[in-house]
Amino acid sequence: MKDLVMTNVRDLRDGEEFVGFYLIKESEVKQTNTTPPKDFMNLTLSDSTGAVAAKLWDASESDKVSYPAMTLVKVQGAAQLYRDKLQVKIVRIRKTTEADGVSLTEFIRSAPVEPSELLATVQATTDSITDNDIRAVVQYCLDKIGDRLLHAPAAKSHHHAYYAGLVYHIVRMLEIGAFLCKQRPFLNADLIKAGIILHDIAKPVEMVSELGIVSDYSTQGKLIGHISQASLWITEAALQLGMNPDSERIMALQHLVLSHHNLGEWGSPVQPQLAEAVALHHIDSMDAKLQMIEDAFATIPDDESWTAPIRGLENKAIYRLNF
Amino acid sequence: MKDLVMTNVRDLRDGEEFVGFYLIKESEVKQTNTTPPKDFMNLTLSDSTGAVAAKLWDASESDKVSYPAMTLVKVQGAAQLYRDKLQVKIVRIRKTTEADGVSLTEFIRSAPVEPSELLATVQATTDSITDNDIRAVVQYCLDKIGDRLLHAPAAKSHHHAYYAGLVYHIVRMLEIGAFLCKQRPFLNADLIKAGIILHDIAKPVEMVSELGIVSDYSTQGKLIGHISQASLWITEAALQLGMNPDSERIMALQHLVLSHHNLGEWGSPVQPQLAEAVALHHIDSMDAKLQMIEDAFATIPDDESWTAPIRGLENKAIYRLNF
Amino acid sequence: MKDLVMTNVRDLRDGEEFVGFYLIKESEVKQTNTTPPKDFMNLTLSDSTGAVAAKLWDASESDKVSYPAMTLVKVQGAAQLYRDKLQVKIVRIRKTTEADGVSLTEFIRSAPVEPSELLATVQATTDSITDNDIRAVVQYCLDKIGDRLLHAPAAKSHHHAYYAGLVYHIVRMLEIGAFLCKQRPFLNADLIKAGIILHDIAKPVEMVSELGIVSDYSTQGKLIGHISQASLWITEAALQLGMNPDSERIMALQHLVLSHHNLGEWGSPVQPQLAEAVALHHIDSMDAKLQMIEDAFATIPDDESWTAPIRGLENKAIYRLNF
Amino acid sequence: MKDLVMTNVRDLRDGEEFVGFYLIKESEVKQTNTTPPKDFMNLTLSDSTGAVAAKLWDASESDKVSYPAMTLVKVQGAAQLYRDKLQVKIVRIRKTTEADGVSLTEFIRSAPVEPSELLATVQATTDSITDNDIRAVVQYCLDKIGDRLLHAPAAKSHHHAYYAGLVYHIVRMLEIGAFLCKQRPFLNADLIKAGIILHDIAKPVEMVSELGIVSDYSTQGKLIGHISQASLWITEAALQLGMNPDSERIMALQHLVLSHHNLGEWGSPVQPQLAEAVALHHIDSMDAKLQMIEDAFATIPDDESWTAPIRGLENKAIYRLNF
Amino acid sequence: MKDLVMTNVRDLRDGEEFVGFYLIKESEVKQTNTTPPKDFMNLTLSDSTGAVAAKLWDASESDKVSYPAMTLVKVQGAAQLYRDKLQVKIVRIRKTTEADGVSLTEFIRSAPVEPSELLATVQATTDSITDNDIRAVVQYCLDKIGDRLLHAPAAKSHHHAYYAGLVYHIVRMLEIGAFLCKQRPFLNADLIKAGIILHDIAKPVEMVSELGIVSDYSTQGKLIGHISQASLWITEAALQLGMNPDSERIMALQHLVLSHHNLGEWGSPVQPQLAEAVALHHIDSMDAKLQMIEDAFATIPDDESWTAPIRGLENKAIYRLNF
């Protein structure tokens, strides 16, 4: 390819040619309405700074096979404004090779902290739980989900919908939880920690995800849901660890998980009836909503003030103040 | 006591004296507003034909101790109309003795079929389940609840709120289920049977009841609820019986139980997504609503046309036709 | 046309050429975005096994006139996967002729039982109503709707939305009703029969349909609705047959029809207040929901497990179990 | 009785003795909690200026028979403040005699215009309908309800809940309707007039009332409701008058009646889809709400600013301004 | 341009060529899917009789700059039916010049009365307010909004969404208000007038509009809303005019504005608790709904009976009667 500047998605400008490495996030073959129709491809090129629509005209049979979603490619193209949005016309495209020295993880949206570090925080918090039974159940469930916590998103699109989004959500909630237990000592810190770690622990089996991007809900996810699934794991933990599944400790853990969506219409079969369950719901909600805003601000250009409408905030857009 | 006719509650008439054996269903001590105030007791006397309010004036300390709820008594009294309702003024009262030859079960509201016979039907249906795993899980849960199924009501007041109400509800649902599987063979009969037997199986631990009368929800019932509790037992059954708790059979059973209230606001964390789950919800609802009406008709005098408002029917009263 | 295998819609395969007879269910003329634009046609080809999108490129003026919706055609074409869906590129197309020996009814979705047989069942059930007045009113309304019952669908898309769907729905409900009256003899069997036959009897005038496919609601349907329309017919029947329109029998029939949607927000001006009205609503709902599922299963390939979301089931998709 | 001033309810003062003629609006026998208990009566004494609670202590058997609701009595008593409310202790009471020269209608709450005058306005408006068919149907329904329109209230308690309340409501609505047809000539004045007169025409058979006071809904009222009942009368009118019940005129009248509650949850099986139906709903609502306020202001003392909460206004109290 | 008849949008006919002056209401540049793609423009041409879609094929760079929305142009074109709708193929296009003698206001949808005349009515009504304080506050707010009242629409699309729609809405409401104060003299006419004039007075700053067409809500409109904004202006008026902002008069004005949407979910922070506030809400609603219908009727051809669904009427379409 000719001598062009390597350019991130965020830095593409109307009318300029460029090269760059990108991840194909979405890919589809379409046909023109000409007679006879010709195939072309609609690709979404992305890197950690954003995503842009791209057209690959006159797509060959080989192109159609070579560039599915989740492919890492080198692209030469031209950026053009089209209906107020930048669009890329692809001039050249090829898959990346080892020699390019690029790896997938550079190209995906991800939590702003190293996942292994986040996981270590979760493990350290688990170790700090003083009650032996509670700690053991939390550890059992953590072991059950294992490495998936390193990359699972917290949701399909609602909030923290990216690589390691779930563990990032947990860690930030643990920070709020720690503050709150200090502010209100009548709260049981062990339960707050356990509730935060367990509340969404079954999300990685509720959704099918790759690189932090959820493609669908699993059958298990649809028929049982992450809330009930986590409660079943707590019972499993109690039985496998030789505890009484009807003890008050286990019942409290079940309740924290089952009630954390607060209302029946949001998926909780029981409503919060422990102080820690009420706290857990509010910690969860506060962290999710503020993260939605922080993430939405990151995707709009510096000279824009309004984000797109955010579904999790009653579909309201958020305004960025100028002072 | 003097020579009066033994009279059932349903046959008490204004202005007549009577004697009879009754169960005290409710009991409270009150004070008159005289100066100084005097103690009297408000009792609810009941037998299998109904219940009536009664006053025991000038209650002694011994009376207050001797006549709590759930006591079987012989009463001599006078029935009087008071604000359009019959009320009993107690003249004499004593606890029953062995010599009276009466037993508690004659005095309580109960399913119209012998509980042991109902339980036998449930057991026979369980035995008829062809799939080994499904049958074993159902049996495990039946064993877990054991004899409580002989007397547990199906609800606090909503429907089938009497002795053996739950097992009666199950058996009637099994009849509808059998019909439906014949009418629509694409339904899996094993799952319909299992779903019907398991759907409310945890109700006896969700509520505290005696003689079919629920006094309160248990702490377990409030914090976990019968829906999630039954799902936990299914996991327990699978683990104890050496089955894979993530198999499709177990997942289907979980789903039937979890979804049978249909909507989140009615307590189901997931909505029906199996044909059998949709069927189960409708069988459950149809049996509960029609039983409410049948039971309500049984409590109104022959010359009245309207029942009291029925909470489970959007608080509508039901009209009994005259033809 | 060349020697190709006659192929049903369900058996079309990617990349294969075929011929076949189909019904055009939908038809529209579009223009390409070329300069100058050219006309082409988007057709939906259907037979009793399903439906598929098709393109007729370079449509002539004669084509545009010859191939409106509801036309029976012979097509030679090629099936191609386009965005994960099969699409047909039409090579040749012509209207069918008498010589082809095909008739419209082979190509439409229809109840699985012969309509005349279903209608006979409805008539026999009407004849079995023991109360003279009730039977006469039912017969009057049946006569009023006449042959339209042979082909009317039960809904635009909600459930039983096909040829003879309404009468099929009635017959299946009558089966449930018969079971229920046997299980619970306090229900008035005459009213159950009459309520089932009358509840949707005005649907054929509420909707404009051809061959079981509803194109729109009628003005009468929008301004009065099938529920009130049926109640007006009952009054008309009473008056024409010389009965008292205020008698309890007529009032009961009115109530059954008026209340069968159960709630005001679902279109019922009064809520069920007869035992038979409560039963009718549940029979109606149970049959409609289970039929939606049975029909949805019939339209998905054998190797798929999930149906499309079903609007009448809170927009939930249904999972087909693998055991 | 001794020489006391004849006093209206509105003029009773704490600590003063009085005599007066009153209507007993409510009457019940109660028992004191003394031993033995004694009978006394709780009466509600009313005249056109208001109502007050009264006690008749030591009620004899004859008292209990002589003073049911709807009895006109002469009372000597003493007014006392009891828990911030005036209450009457009855000293003497007797039924009125012909010699007293008082008649029932002086004692009841009533529309502020003579009922016969209101009815004449309704008749004159009916006569002014230019379309022969519409006028004939309205006249048929007016004849059907006959004299009951002279005294029927418009509701049990919601609005215009007094003698001739319904016809007063109709007349005031006709005034708004006349204004509106002048302001917006595209509205069909015949339909506006007919819709206003017919919309609540079946209320007198929906409710059981005496002297403008509704004691209950009738069985017909509960099972059919005034909305559907009026629509059935329109069909009856059309059939008896030899009109086509499916004509657009009749359909329009049906629609006006059926849709006038606007929403399904408020009892309308169809929603307004004629300009005149939208207008009718707004005229009805505007008149009802403002009358509620005007009536509420009339019942509070001059020195109070807030009415009691008004159920028909989202249970809001209304503030009377001081300027 | 050649010698063609000047034609209004409403009079375009399929297959005919024409010329005319139009306002471009919407404008966008699109690309064909040909290879290489070519630019064309989708324009919406409008005049006071309606609007029509138009295509400008092979758009030059100069075209793209010259024909944004809100441009007045002379067009030569051909009308063609495309998917049941008329579409214009533009043959020639140019901006209008002074010589053409056309002005923007001829081309936009507008209230049916001259804006200056409407404004004069508002001013005269303001002058007729007898209470000095109320009149001064209304005048202050009128001055604040100034000339914007001459052209501001009353809404983005809901109702009165055209040039001078807001002031037309106010004047029509004043007519209803005057009638109502005459019918029910207990209403305070000053408050009714003031409430009507002030209730939507801040709409011109809530929305960004040009020529009566709202392009978006302003940031102020989103963050504060016209209801609270108007209440802030009342406080400002009181302070600037030296009145006590806590006086009952000012409080009443605040309440009228704050409560006029009736319910919290419709944007009112308090619910109507003054008679005049209840009246204001009903006047507002009645005028808005009936105007929606009147305007909808004006946009459908004479031979059609149903309007499009109207969002403000629960998304119901309205039927135009044939008699």
Added chain:
Amino acid sequence: MKDLVMTNVRDLRDGEEFVGFYLIKESEVKQTNTTPPKDFMNLTLSDSTGAVAAKLWDASESDKVSYPAMTLVKVQGAAQLYRDKLQVKIVRIRKTTEADGVSLTEFIRSAPVEPSELLATVQATTDSITDNDIRAVVQYCLDKIGDRLLHAPAAKSHHHAYYAGLVYHIVRMLEIGAFLCKQRPFLNADLIKAGIILHDIAKPVEMVSELGIVSDYSTQGKLIGHISQASLWITEAALQLGMNPDSERIMALQHLVLSHHNLGEWGSPVQPQLAEAVALHHIDSMDAKLQMIEDAFATIPDDESWTAPIRGLENKAIYRLNF
């Protein structure tokens, strides 16, 4: 009075005589149903440890005048269990005198921190706001409410319904706010501080309270509400301090106050559309709900596990764990 132990409400025991100083929280005169009836008084005696019902039999005219609510009294009485609740029979009662050395504030429920200290924290936080305009507006509103912040409750009964409850709520929210701004630096700390201090600042004029006990809402509170009232004060502050009321800073403050109830049905005319507004709502909700629980735990005996149902928590009772 005789030589009895001074006893707090929490320490009263069945059957024991006692003396003590109490505040009369509620007081009413009732009559016995004896003939003739006698007056007695129902009092609620309270101190900082709780409240108990008490009867003063044979109340004299002087008693009725001497013991209204909010009177401080010395009582000699006997505690008795009556229907499972302790009740006091008053033997002697007198108003306290200066010699008793007791002051009102010892007897009322109050925030657990000295009000002046809480107010000092609010002032210090105000001083720490870096933006001059924002700080000045906050200070203006604080000055406006003045000393009332020392004792105003935060609500009638919902949460923090006691002496200095409002300022305690503010201070606890400021703690959460400070944590959150540290955790998420993109939040504007000045706005978080200002929003917390201002959000409920108008509550003291919305409700009529004495000693932290709300007796009613004020007329201003009902017609305008604390949300709009606070927004009006912000405008007043801007105008009086010479700022532009339309500046972005002022608009942001308005928005924080207006949106803090989150939804229209909860009283907010606009929904949160600033990050700080979303945060403010969550901080408010988290603090209010957890305080409700903490306060509810304080009122139940040590041996009880369940609180009474808490209205602000969807009417759920909360369970106190035993570990």
